[in-house]
Amino acid sequence: VCIHRVRSCSGIHFIKSKYVCVFDKSALKFSHQQRLFRTSAVSCGQIVQFKLSDIGEGITEVTVKEWYIKEGDSVSQFDSICEVQSDKASVTITSRYDGIIRKLHYNLDEIAYVGKPLVDIEIDASKGVSPEEDVVETPPMSHEEHTHQEIKGHKTLATPAVRRLAMENNIKLSEVVGTGKDNRILKEDILNYLAKQTGAILPPSPKAEIIPPLPKSETVPAAPKDRAHKIPVPVSRPIVFSGKDKTEPITGFQKAMVKTMSAALKIPHFGYCDEIDLTQLVQLREELKPLAQIRGVKLSFMPFFIKAASLGLLQYPILNASLDESCQNVTYKASHNIGVAMDTEQGLIVPNVKNVQVSSVFEIASELNRLQSLGSAGQLGTNDLSGGTFTLSNIGTIGGTYAKPVILPPEVAIGALGKIQVLPRFNGKGEVFKAQIMNVSWSADHRIIDGATMARFSNLWKSYLENPASMLLDLK
Amino acid sequence: MVLQASLKNCLQLSCILRTPKVGFRSTTSGSLIIQSTSDDVYQNLAVEDWIHDHMNLENRQVLFLWRNSPAVVIGRHQNPWQECNLRLLRQKNIKLARRRSGGGTVYHDLGNINLTFFTSRKKYERMENLKLVVKALKALRPELDVHVTDRYDILLDRHYKISGTAAKLGRTAAYHHCTLLCNADKFVLSSVLKSPYKGIKSNATPSVPASVKNLFEEDPSLTCEMLLDAIAEEYATQHQTDHHITLINPADETVLPGINNKTKELQTWEWVYGKTPKFSVSTCFNMVYKDSVLDVKVDMDVKHGRIEVCNIDLPEQWLPPAVCSELVKSLTGSKFCPNETTTLAATLLRVCPQDAELQSRWNLLCENMIMLM
Numbered sequence: 094v095c096i097h098r099v100r101s102c103s104g105i106h107f108i109k110s111k112y113v114c115v116f117d118k119s120a121l122k123f124s125h126q127q128r129l130f131r132t133s134a135v136s137c138g139q140i141v142q143f144k145l146s147d148i149g150e151g152i153t154e155v156t157v158k159e160w161y162i163k164e165g166d167s168v169s170q171f172d173s174i175c176e177v178q179s180d181k182a183s184v185t186i187t188s189r190y191d192g193i194i195r196k197l198h199y200n201l202d203e204i205a206y207v208g209k210p211l212v213d214i215e216i217d218a219s220k221g222v223s224p225e226e227d228v229v230e231t232p233p234m235s236h237e238e239h240t241h242q243e244i245k246g247h248k249t250l251a252t253p254a255v256r257r258l259a260m261e262n263n264i265k266l267s268e269v270v271g272t273g274k275d276n277r278i279l280k281e282d283i284l285n286y287l288a289k290q291t292g293a294i295l296p297p298s299p300k301a302e303i304i305p306p307l308p309k310s311e312t313v314p315a316a317p318k319d320r321a322h323k324i325p326v327p328v329s330r331p332i333v334f335s336g337k338d339k340t341e342p343i344t345g346f347q348k349a350m351v352k353t354m355s356a357a358l359k360i361p362h363f364g365y366c367d368e369i370d371l372t373q374l375v376q377l378r379e380e381l382k383p384l385a386q387i388r389g390v391k392l393s394f395m396p397f398f399i400k401a402a403s404l405g406l407l408q409y410p411i412l413n414a415s416l417d418e419s420c421q422n423v424t425y426k427a428s429h430n431i432g433v434a435m436d437t438e439q440g441l442i443v444p445n446v447k448n449v450q451v452s453s454v455f456e457i458a459s460e461l462n463r464l465q466s467l468g469s470a471g472q473l474g475t476n477d478l479s480g481g482t483f484t485l486s487n488i489g490t491i492g493g494t495y496a497k498p499v500i501l502p503p504e505v506a507i508g509a510l511g512k513i514q515v516l517p518r519f520n521g522k523g524e525v526f527k528a529q530i531m532n533v534s535w536s537a538d539h540r541i542i543d544g545a546t547m548a549r550f551s552n553l554w555k556s557y558l559e560n561p562a563s564m565l566l567d568l569k
Numbered sequence: 570m571v572l573q574a575s576l577k578n579c580l581q582l583s584c585i586l587r588t589p590k591v592g593f594r595s596t597t598s599g600s601l602i603i604q605s606t607s608d609d610v611y612q613n614l615a616v617e618d619w620i621h622d623h624m625n626l627e628n629r630q631v632l633f634l635w636r637n638s639p640a641v642v643i644g645r646h647q648n649p650w651q652e653c654n655l656r657l658l659r660q661k662n663i664k665l666a667r668r669r670s671g672g673g674t675v676y677h678d679l680g681n682i683n684l685t686f687f688t689s690r691k692k693y694e695r696m697e698n699l700k701l702v703v704k705a706l707k708a709l710r711p712e713l714d715v716h717v718t719d720r721y722d723i724l725l726d727r728h729y730k731i732s733g734t735a736a737k738l739g740r741t742a743a744y745h746h747c748t749l750l751c752n753a754d755k756f757v758l759s760s761v762l763k764s765p766y767k768g769i770k771s772n773a774t775p776s777v778p779a780s781v782k783n784l785f786e787e788d789p790s791l792t793c794e795m796l797l798d799a800i801a802e803e804y805a806t807q808h809q810t811d812h813h814i815t816l817i818n819p820a821d822e823t824v825l826p827g828i829n830n831k832t833k834e835l836q837t838w839e840w841v842y843g844k845t846p847k848f849s850v851s852t853c854f855n856m857v858y859k860d861s862v863l864d865v866k867v868d869m870d871v872k873h874g875r876i877e878v879c880n881i882d883l884p885e886q887w888l889p890p891a892v893c894s895e896l897v898k899s900l901t902g903s904k905f906c907p908n909e910t911t912t913l914a915a916t917l918l919r920v921c922p923q924d925a926e927l928q929s930r931w932n933l934l935c936e937n938m939i940m941l942m
Contacts, residue, residue: 158645181670183646183737346903346912348902349916
């Protein structure tokens with residue numbers, strides 16, 4: 094893209110700014126800028142029509158496909174303005190000026206013409222880009238090097254990032270002493286200037302990315318050395334932080350969670366916690382893991398927890414029930430569809446293993462593998478995600494010991510499993526031994542479940558896991 | 570050193586290029602031929618972005634050679650639902666990528682080679698590049714009937730498309746890339762590039778379907794490696810540079826600082842699906858439920874990949890109006906995405922009246938809605 098130095102006003106067409114200031118004596122302060130304005134009008138900013146430049150290959154028209162900015166946004170030189178398309182080529186149009194977008198000449202999908210105005214930009218008066226002098230861009234090769242900016246007739250060298258830092262802090266580059274090569278203004282110079290002004294040490298503005306060290310030929314010692322020798326004087330430091338709060342609407346998946354959890358809130362929860370000695374189970378699993386591997390299944394602890402829960406539910410079916418909305422009827426569910434909470438990119442999903450009451454530990458493990466791989470691929474179906482009657486959440490894989498899980502309606506109970514820790518415990522002989530301890534936290538619906546029932550269920554579940562051989566007696 | 574984003578203004582790439590261990594040759598002028606060691610479409614597209622954003626192309630030109638494992642690549646302003654069979658892609662684990670250049674949709678696999686010609690904006694010239702490719706092909710196999718059309722396609726035997734083109738122009742740099750079918754799976758190609766989605770109205774750039782043929786079918790002795798080599802040779806000759814291909818690893822942050830962020834961005838849902846221009850879906854489907862067939866009419870407006878407006882027309886009282894409006898309310902604002910809708914439907918089911926009949930109707934309706942995505 095060639096930038097033309099505008100000798101006369103033919104290239105740029107001026108429109109009277111909407112924001113016309115009253116010309117009074119106070120304007121004399123800016124008298125040195127008078128020569129930059131046309132005599133007929135004084136405006137706070139000049140509106141420049143930025144035309145669509147040549148695309149190449151003789152193309153005269155393009156379609157506007159996306160706007161990156163809207164009217165009222167401020168832009169810096171080289172910021173992307175829009176994306177246009179012509180005959181399989183997608184072109185990013187970038188701004189030639191710093192300023193505020195005042196008008197977009199095209200809507201999306203409209204045809205834009207090369208050489209015709211694309212947007213109107215109001216250029217900041219204090220920056221004083223004169224009508225006679227265009228912003229001079231050095232030939233494209235130096236877009237990674239420093240660009241020149243003509244301000245009030247004399248060149249001020251600074252990279253666009255440094256100029257943006259200056260603009261954000263309302264600093265006139267002409268007032269900053271450049272310590273770089275050719276009196277180039279560096280980021281340190283801006284920061285020093287600011288520090289002198291406010292007596293503060295400002296953190297870099299969050300918008301400016303970390304600027305890598307300049308190539309060796311350009312480096313200059315940072316802050317002036319003599320500062321290091323001064324005794325620091327405590328000065329009240331105005332903290333400058335330009336981060337902004339970000340508000341966005343809750344949509345889709347999160348909305349559904351809000352609904353579910355609000356419904357869960359209506360359930361009076363009570364909690365019951367305990368600790369389980371998994372030493373024997375750990376050993377058993379070690380023995381069974383390779384066997385499962387041969388059959389192509391990864392065996393974790395969950396299948397055991399799930400099966401043990403199902404055995405417990407056979408004795409305490411109220412925990413596998415559902416209370417209707419009016420709290421008039423309890424439905425005892427025949428199937429044990431045990432849900433397993435899964436953490437995915439979108440958030441919490443709870444697929445369930447169907448009919449655990451008639452499944453072997455191996456079958457449960459296999460089904461879990463299937464659900465886990467579908468879950469991580471984001472391909473779980475509605476069938477896998479609905480129909481659950483009881484839930485286990487293995488939060489311990491992430492961390493934690495005790496938890497306070499929230500019941501997922503229409504269920505009436507849920508268990509959260511903490512991480513397995515190696516802890517010292519006393520055995521029957523009073524000796525200390527190494528035990529694999531896991532904590533479980535149950536929550537249940539106190540409208541139909543009482544503490545005693547929950548405690549007995551938990552004890553039964555615990556006994557199956559602490560002594561896995563006892564599961565054999567009751568396996569169906 | 571790992572440099573942060575916004576390197577455009579400050580990076581002096583020449584200092585990296587001068588590092589011998591990197592393998593780029595010493596001068597900052599003269600052309601360069603590089604080849605990717607990866608077949609991941611996102612990594613390779615990220616390399617294109619990186620070169621476009623960070624390399625000084627004023628005095629040099631670059632040819633980038635790459636191939637991908639099965640993937641469908643849509644143009645910058647296209648609508649994936651209009652262009653390909655997303656269900657099939659998911660089933661077959663074929664990746665979907667959106668590139669930054671314009672143009673239409675293509676299917677890539679290891680039997681297809683990709684060539685990217687990087688130049689300064691001023692030196693952007695697609696015809697020249699394509700003529701170079703044709704010259705290389707003819708040098709390799711003089712009897713091949715290949716020529717460049719004015720739509721920037723390369724045709725074999727005057728009829729079959731073997732190469733499609735797209736381009737990206739930035740402020741100071743530009744690139745033109747094209748495909749070349751050597752030995753791609755035409756069966757998969759034609760099945761994935763056929764969209765099953767009905768009723769889509771959109772201003773997105775549509776693809777122009779064409780009959781394709783592999784060069785391999787014309788001459789079974791041809792392989793991708795031979796083609797890559799021939800093209801590199803011709804490029805080296807025309808640009809008076811070494812016929813030396815530098816390999817680059819698109820995961821190497823020391824050579825390409827910031828590349829992994831670019832790769833990640835190309836994989837986000839917001840980029841791949843969210844950049845779809847606004848479109849509407851207006852369709853109807855039949856649901857078979859217990860010996861009766863129901864007509865359902867659905868209208869949706871999708872912007873940035875999210876459902877802005879949703880309307881479901883069901884036979885009266887088939888679902889309680891409260892339940893139906895709950896579904897519509899939840900769909901509004903959520904992603905036009907089967908996974909999100911499935912999760913939403915299952916989660917909402919928890920707070921519906923616990924009536925088996927109602928629940929099976931709900932599941933049926935939701936499954937059909939999901940099929941639209």
